[in-house]
Amino acid sequence: MTATLAPAREPGSPAPASSRRLAERVFRIREFGIVAVLIVFVAVTAGIQPRFLSSTNVQFVLVDATIYALLALGETLVVITRNVDLSVGSVLGISAFLSARLASQAHGLPLPVVFLAGLGIGLGFGVVNGLMVTLGRVPSLVVTLATLYIIRGIDVLVVGGTQVVPSSYYPSFLSMSKATLAGVPDLAIAVAVLVALGWYALRTFRSGRELYAVGSNPDAARLAGIPTGRRVLFAFAISGAIAGVAGVLWASRYGTVDSTAGTSYELQVVAAVVVGGVAIFGGSGSVVGAAIGALLLQTINSALYVLGVSPNWDQAIAGFLLILAIAGDRFILVRLTASLRRRSARRGA
Amino acid sequence: MEPDDVRRRPRPALGRAALARPFLRWETGLVVVVIVVAIAGSALSPEFFTANNLFNLGLNTGEVAIMALPMTLIIITGEIDLSVESTLGMSSALLGVLWADHWPMPAIFVVIAVVGAAAGAVNGLLVTRAGLPSLAVTIGTLALYRGIALILLGPRTVASFPAAYTNAGTTAIPHTDLPYSIGIFIVAAVIFGVVLHATPFGRSIYAMGDNAEAAMFSGLRVKRVKTSLFVISGLASALAGVLFTFRLNTAVQDNGTGLSLDVVAIVLLAGVSIFGGKGSIAGVFLAVLAFAGLQNALLLTNFNQEAMGLVTGGLLLVSVFVPNAAMFVRQLRRAVTRSAPRPGEPALSTPRKDT
Amino acid sequence: MSDGPGEGRAAGAAGEAEDAGAGPGAGGARDGAIPVLALEHVSKSFGAVRAVIDGSIELFGGEAHALLGENGAGKSTMVKMLAGVHQPDGGRFLINGEPVVLGGPADAIDAGIAIIYQEPTLFPDLSVAENIFMGRQPLRSGRRIDSKRCIAAADALFAQLGVRIDPGRISRGLSIADQQLVEIAKALSLNARVIVMDEPTAALSAVEVARLFDVIRALRADGAAVLFISHRLEEVFAICQSVTVMRDGRHVLTAPLTGMSAAELVRAMVGRDMPERIPGEKRAPGEVRLKVERLTREGVFTDVSFEVRAGEIVALSGLVGAGRSEVARAVFGIDRYDAGAVSAGGRRLRKASPTSAMAAGIGFVPEDRRQQGLVMEMSVQQNVALASLSTLRKAGLIRASAERSFASDWAVRLSVKYGQLTDPVSMLSGGNQQKVVLAKWLGRQPSILIVDEPTRGIDVSTKADVHNLLDRLAADGIAILMISSELPEVLRVADRVLVMREGRLTAAFSQAEASAEDIMAAATGQVEAQAQ
Amino acid sequence: SSSGSSSPSSSSSSSGSSGSSGSSGSSGSGTAKSGLKVFVIPKNLGNPYFTTADSKGTGGALAAIGSLGDTGTETSGTAATSASQIPAVQAAITKGANALVVSATDPTALCPTLNGAIKRKIPVVTYDSDAPGCRSLFINQASTSAIGTSEVDLLAKEIGSSGDIGIVSAAASATNQNAWIGFMKQELTKYPKMKLVATVYGNDDPATATQVTQGLLEQYPSIKGIISPTTVGILAAAGVLDSAKYRGKVQLTGLGTPDSMKKYVSDGTVKAFELWNPANLGYLAGYAAADIAGGALTVKPGATFKAGKLGTFTIGADNTVLLGPPTVFDSANIGKFNF
Numbered sequence A: 001m002t003a004t005l006a007p008a009r010e011p012g013s014p015a016p017a018s019s020r021r022l023a024e025r026v027f028r029i030r031e032f033g034i035v036a037v038l039i040v041f042v043a044v045t046a047g048i049q050p051r052f053l054s055s056t057n058v059q060f061v062l063v064d065a066t067i068y069a070l071l072a073l074g075e076t077l078v079v080i081t082r083n084v085d086l087s088v089g090s091v092l093g094i095s096a097f098l099s100a101r102l103a104s105q106a107h108g109l110p111l112p113v114v115f116l117a118g119l120g121i122g123l124g125f126g127v128v129n130g131l132m133v134t135l136g137r138v139p140s141l142v143v144t145l146a147t148l149y150i151i152r153g154i155d156v157l158v159v160g161g162t163q164v165v166p167s168s169y170y171p172s173f174l175s176m177s178k179a180t181l182a183g184v185p186d187l188a189i190a191v192a193v194l195v196a197l198g199w200y201a202l203r204t205f206r207s208g209r210e211l212y213a214v215g216s217n218p219d220a221a222r223l224a225g226i227p228t229g230r231r232v233l234f235a236f237a238i239s240g241a242i243a244g245v246a247g248v249l250w251a252s253r254y255g256t257v258d259s260t261a262g263t264s265y266e267l268q269v270v271a272a273v274v275v276g277g278v279a280i281f282g283g284s285g286s287v288v289g290a291a292i293g294a295l296l297l298q299t300i301n302s303a304l305y306v307l308g309v310s311p312n313w314d315q316a317i318a319g320f321l322l323i324l325a326i327a328g329d330r331f332i333l334v335r336l337t338a339s340l341r342r343r344s345a346r347r348g349a
Numbered sequence B: 001m002e003p004d005d006v007r008r009r010p011r012p013a014l015g016r017a018a019l020a021r022p023f024l025r026w027e028t029g030l031v032v033v034v035i036v037v038a039i040a041g042s043a044l045s046p047e048f049f050t051a052n053n054l055f056n057l058g059l060n061t062g063e064v065a066i067m068a069l070p071m072t073l074i075i076i077t078g079e080i081d082l083s084v085e086s087t088l089g090m091s092s093a094l095l096g097v098l099w100a101d102h103w104p105m106p107a108i109f110v111v112i113a114v115v116g117a118a119a120g121a122v123n124g125l126l127v128t129r130a131g132l133p134s135l136a137v138t139i140g141t142l143a144l145y146r147g148i149a150l151i152l153l154g155p156r157t158v159a160s161f162p163a164a165y166t167n168a169g170t171t172a173i174p175h176t177d178l179p180y181s182i183g184i185f186i187v188a189a190v191i192f193g194v195v196l197h198a199t200p201f202g203r204s205i206y207a208m209g210d211n212a213e214a215a216m217f218s219g220l221r222v223k224r225v226k227t228s229l230f231v232i233s234g235l236a237s238a239l240a241g242v243l244f245t246f247r248l249n250t251a252v253q254d255n256g257t258g259l260s261l262d263v264v265a266i267v268l269l270a271g272v273s274i275f276g277g278k279g280s281i282a283g284v285f286l287a288v289l290a291f292a293g294l295q296n297a298l299l300l301t302n303f304n305q306e307a308m309g310l311v312t313g314g315l316l317l318v319s320v321f322v323p324n325a326a327m328f329v330r331q332l333r334r335a336v337t338r339s340a341p342r343p344g345e346p347a348l349s350t351p352r353k354d355t
Numbered sequence C: 001m002s003d004g005p006g007e008g009r010a011a012g013a014a015g016e017a018e019d020a021g022a023g024p025g026a027g028g029a030r031d032g033a034i035p036v037l038a039l040e041h042v043s044k045s046f047g048a049v050r051a052v053i054d055g056s057i058e059l060f061g062g063e064a065h066a067l068l069g070e071n072g073a074g075k076s077t078m079v080k081m082l083a084g085v086h087q088p089d090g091g092r093f094l095i096n097g098e099p100v101v102l103g104g105p106a107d108a109i110d111a112g113i114a115i116i117y118q119e120p121t122l123f124p125d126l127s128v129a130e131n132i133f134m135g136r137q138p139l140r141s142g143r144r145i146d147s148k149r150c151i152a153a154a155d156a157l158f159a160q161l162g163v164r165i166d167p168g169r170i171s172r173g174l175s176i177a178d179q180q181l182v183e184i185a186k187a188l189s190l191n192a193r194v195i196v197m198d199e200p201t202a203a204l205s206a207v208e209v210a211r212l213f214d215v216i217r218a219l220r221a222d223g224a225a226v227l228f229i230s231h232r233l234e235e236v237f238a239i240c241q242s243v244t245v246m247r248d249g250r251h252v253l254t255a256p257l258t259g260m261s262a263a264e265l266v267r268a269m270v271g272r273d274m275p276e277r278i279p280g281e282k283r284a285p286g287e288v289r290l291k292v293e294r295l296t297r298e299g300v301f302t303d304v305s306f307e308v309r310a311g312e313i314v315a316l317s318g319l320v321g322a323g324r325s326e327v328a329r330a331v332f333g334i335d336r337y338d339a340g341a342v343s344a345g346g347r348r349l350r351k352a353s354p355t356s357a358m359a360a361g362i363g364f365v366p367e368d369r370r371q372q373g374l375v376m377e378m379s380v381q382q383n384v385a386l387a388s389l390s391t392l393r394k395a396g397l398i399r400a401s402a403e404r405s406f407a408s409d410w411a412v413r414l415s416v417k418y419g420q421l422t423d424p425v426s427m428l429s430g431g432n433q434q435k436v437v438l439a440k441w442l443g444r445q446p447s448i449l450i451v452d453e454p455t456r457g458i459d460v461s462t463k464a465d466v467h468n469l470l471d472r473l474a475a476d477g478i479a480i481l482m483i484s485s486e487l488p489e490v491l492r493v494a495d496r497v498l499v500m501r502e503g504r505l506t507a508a509f510s511q512a513e514a515s516a517e518d519i520m521a522a523a524t525g526q527v528e529a530q531a532q
Numbered sequence D: 001s002s003s004g005s006s007s008p009s010s011s012s013s014s015s016g017s018s019g020s021s022g023s024s025g026s027s028g029s030g031t032a033k034s035g036l037k038v039f040v041i042p043k044n045l046g047n048p049y050f051t052t053a054d055s056k057g058t059g060g061a062l063a064a065i066g067s068l069g070d071t072g073t074e075t076s077g078t079a080a081t082s083a084s085q086i087p088a089v090q091a092a093i094t095k096g097a098n099a100l101v102v103s104a105t106d107p108t109a110l111c112p113t114l115n116g117a118i119k120r121k122i123p124v125v126t127y128d129s130d131a132p133g134c135r136s137l138f139i140n141q142a143s144t145s146a147i148g149t150s151e152v153d154l155l156a157k158e159i160g161s162s163g164d165i166g167i168v169s170a171a172a173s174a175t176n177q178n179a180w181i182g183f184m185k186q187e188l189t190k191y192p193k194m195k196l197v198a199t200v201y202g203n204d205d206p207a208t209a210t211q212v213t214q215g216l217l218e219q220y221p222s223i224k225g226i227i228s229p230t231t232v233g234i235l236a237a238a239g240v241l242d243s244a245k246y247r248g249k250v251q252l253t254g255l256g257t258p259d260s261m262k263k264y265v266s267d268g269t270v271k272a273f274e275l276w277n278p279a280n281l282g283y284l285a286g287y288a289a290a291d292i293a294g295g296a297l298t299v300k301p302g303a304t305f306k307a308g309k310l311g312t313f314t315i316g317a318d319n320t321v322l323l324g325p326p327t328v329f330d331s332a333n334i335g336k337f338n339f
């Protein structure tokens, strides 16, 4: 099920270097595929409704997408290790509420402190998830399905049927998600930088590569002396911390926070990660792909609203497009593999 | 090879298969959980063991229980179906629309069965023929099928179902205290149990869950079996949709929202491995009892219903942790002591420095 | 290797033995030298299974030491104790004479112990180079991985092994042999003082084996200690200086190899004499059972045509990666083919349908038993019965008693060693797992049997059993297509030998005219022998 | 007390008012049975609107029930669906409820269960969302037509009775919302230059409501005004309009709580909106339920009763009690309210 290229060895291949370059090119196309889908989709939408590309709308879409892209970044780390974190929506919810309450009750507080609070809350839950998965040897889907319910339960008890409303914050808390730099939301820039850093780290540091190794073959990773438990724990901790930060952004973005914030985000995030080409059974994929996947899904949502598609239809269309995106990605991959095999055959002959 | 070549080394008996042992332990654990829930329920509320309450308990659980059966088989093959709640919603919407259009009930049932099977087939074919991960596919159809329900029904509510049918949704099977949905579940559980545990079809489900490639190399029809399981899941969800609609006497587009994860939670509680290859129908039966009993008992107390998730999640965690508790403690202790140098150990085996 | 290219090897073996006699570590006494690595009277149990009861082994620098034993004797378990994967239940682990405790594989790596496990342990999604250097990648400034140096180093290792594998490709889809070679490269890259090789040659053909031996000699010259496990005794004589034999989890003997005969070793391993080959009464081959016509899968194999007759054993020989397994997979319907046709018993088979192949009486023992042959979590009994369930049912239900007697019957016939029929097959040793796969297919009583590397990882006496079994099956009129990378096996068993090179059939020999030289020549492309 | 132009009661069915008609009725709480169990079952738990309506601290339903010496319990499901509400109703009956106070998620679905309660002589008082035909009494927060018409009138005043307008509703299937929107469309016929271009659904989820409002504005740049008859929707819409691009150019009104909207009223994003007092609604429902269960009140059109701090109410036709006209909040009065 893992969509990976396995170019056949070319009998009598000229030099390994050239086939390597070919393989590299294909891998790059892998992310290009998602980008292409995104571009086509934006072009079609803008063709029908040019205001889709208006600066306000682009800003709105980018800000909405950053929250998902951020969650997808953390989720990717976990999925790469052959695990899954279904608790991100609940963690986002409780962090959103607590940080919102902080921002509305302690007006003198500098913004970074609010972020640290959100990050700390998320980190705590992430570590708990990670410990149960690594030390308890319980499948992560089970653990995080349980903590999805439990953290939401805690949230509900903490919130107690109240809500935090925009009127109560100090103004910079709300305006932070609206600030822009050269027309691009500050948040989008910050998240793009984070994603780029994550991408670079996963490629260039041993511990990053070891995350892939753990997901690709956990037993082999153990035999290779990789501290698998620590790596998995790390992935969960980061995923939790990121969900915590995303909660702060969520509160700033939408203003009103009650106990339902972030409900069912987990499936959206997993979908974004898969659309972004991250293998759901671990070992391959990139955070850039996942972030673009998140952007694509948000763009689809937003486009349907902007196009004024009947609210009776938009969910079906969104679901259909999601399947189309996954299937299209797979189709391109299969075709590429086949053509590579044929090409090597012709060259070998 | 001659018989005298036989050199079976005698070994101490291992008792029953090591494979079967964790199952037995799991199910014994579930029996204990069910008993504890029953005792706690009756201690917390004298109404717990009244026929009326047990009937309500069953009534509110029937649809989820029915959907849990095919979900069990699907998870044993290593796949998952998150779209069941939307198939339920789609079936409910179809029932409402067609009934409002004055179709005869039997014709409606046929259409619903066909659509349910088709919904499952779409999932199955995307997974087996297109080779897409089921988790992703069924997140997509979760939205798609709910969307179709919305297209069919829009904001409408259809309610005027004939009393003969809605009564079946809210009354007991004659001469029993069982709601119809639970009756259906019990019969289906027996059938699923026999199929899973005693037929070649069931055996192939376990085989492909553990090693799909080896199953294919053994001539098992992996794709066909998986597709058929998704179809069965679609059919069961459609049936659950009909029962749901008649029970509430309402067809609205959001019927059943949020049930998929409940179904998955029950199946996992039953000890079915999310990685495939392990699980039993008896476990599912017990898990349904535990899950429903606990929810009902809490409803009868003044427990804050909002925090129900705490209990659902907690039950899931406890059930997976109790068998592992000893190991967890050992691991934890080891992780703690590892940071300190172990006494009497040569320098050679110092922990590897990480990057 | 008994003859053919084995001659050269036999000469080499003699030379080695002489080396050994003169070498510092040779001989039983070893003159009080301290072993770099030693296990003393170790034991290891898994639940009720006592895998190693009393094992001892000593490794010396500059020496290649063989560990021999039947399937299930406990060799791999010893290896895993050396690797830090398992902690011994009892006994001592000594490094340079000092007792140590290894907390895990990382500790073993730090202690300078490199392991090639019996089953490849690769990361399928990562590049070959990363597989080799995982956790130890060369770094540049800022602790960043230097991927250029990583690839270059991998290239150098492959050059040393004389193989051509692209270090930049991902390792998913590597053939078993290539996986094994990557494992060898990985172990070499550690520059370890001790290298443990658990059946490294099981999947390799003669050319790669020869290169590997060159490498082992170089390692020895550098003073490394090598532990070498193999079921091919001729290899042991060719490369090792001393030997330890285990039987049923116990140490039997440790001795220098000089002056030992193969028969003595076998006796030590099995406690009796090696079974003779019972020459089956050869009958004239019957009607054509399997007919493959111009089969082509683009980029993998081209224009492959051959026939297998009833009562005939046809061997498909060639170098690793020649595409033999791919042909077998296409015939059995696992893979699609682009052109050509397959018919069995006169009926044309549907493309990509194992069920259709099975219905036509084909059985297929695949090369990778863990991935393709077995369902590891299932019991021995369930694995044996897996392909025959349709014959074991009554009224749609599996009859437990029929399944049990079916499985025990076949397990006995193939002398599978197991605790209980209900034990998971993962508890069996590698060779016994292979027998379970054989039992699974023989249980279907096929009229055509395709066996891909049927004796990979099988011990000498069992191998002889398997060869006798194949003879007897052929005598019973079954058509057999055997893929094997082991030339002696091919020469010993086959009635006809087909040779593949780079996806094409390049030669065909009858048993009479087949010689190791000719087969190797056709496999490597030195001559283009004409097909018959 | 209200400024603004709401037309208090155009519906004829209900005649209750919060005045003090000092009438008869058997309102003495001391004389009737007390110590009864009254269950308050909102659409769902964790919903701030219902938390205000039900809580003791806000002076809602539980406060009223407690003041009569009875035991009030709030219970429901966590999702606003009948499938999650019905088990709570069943459990309340099983636990021996003497009266039920219910806001029906879906009347048709709930009716069989509620009728079961009535059959057992358990009075059912609905509030916020009615279940016609299967309740004893309905406490109507405001007349449906009044809400619909008054919001259109409010917006018309703000945009000079001309221009395109949109509606940000809750769920597409919400009965309340659809009824109000129906009356809005009717009222719009009085303003020929105002055109309703689209109704979008935010599902009472802040994120969705924000996104659909954005989509609405991008799709129809000509929009001059938005009505959002839901407290979640109006907040989200205000958040979107809270930017230099839209402030003052697109007007927003609807139903909102004064506490949550203070920021937007003071910065000029929103001029005026309205709402009844949810705590008073809950208080009245709780009070009536306890009274009926205690035998202090017999439900029949024309009967009057005194509901503690709220004064006297009269049961109208169809056994309905109207809470009173909604309050319109603007910059002048919003500081005085605290809910």
Ligand SMILES: Nc1ncnc2c1ncn2[C@@H]1O[C@H](COP(=O)(O)OP(=O)(O)OP(=O)(O)O)[C@@H](O)[C@H]1O
Residues within 6 Å of the ligand: C046, C049, C050, C051, C052, C069, C070, C071, C072, C073, C074, C075, C076, C077, C078, C118, C426, C427, C428, C429, C430, C431, C432, C457, C459
């Ligand atoms: N993890 C395990 N759990 C239970 N039993 C095991 C386990 N590993 C090995 N065994 C058992 O221990 C015995 C020794 O196995 P081992 O793998 O060491 O044999 P071996 O000598 O390497 O055989 P082969 O030549 O077939 O590889 C076998 O009977 C095997 O079934």
Ligand SMILES: Nc1ncnc2c1ncn2[C@@H]1O[C@H](COP(=O)(O)OP(=O)(O)OP(=O)(O)O)[C@@H](O)[C@H]1O
Residues within 6 Å of the ligand: A006, A007, A008, A009, C172, C173, C174, C175, C176, C177, C178, C203, C300, C318, C319, C320, C321, C322, C323, C324, C325, C326, C327, C367, C485
């Ligand atoms: N799934 C795959 N994807 C891509 N290439 C593959 C795949 N499987 C095998 N190959 C390549 O195809 C070629 C033929 O492999 P195959 O295993 O058929 O060779 P073989 O002659 O059977 O060798 P062996 O001795 O290992 O069995 C090899 O170069 C191998 O790397």
Ligand SMILES: [Mg+2]
Residues within 6 Å of the ligand: C075, C076, C077, C118, C198, C429, C430
């Ligand atoms: Mg072994």
Ligand SMILES: [Mg+2]
Residues within 6 Å of the ligand: C175, C324, C325, C326, C367, C452, C483
């Ligand atoms: Mg092969």
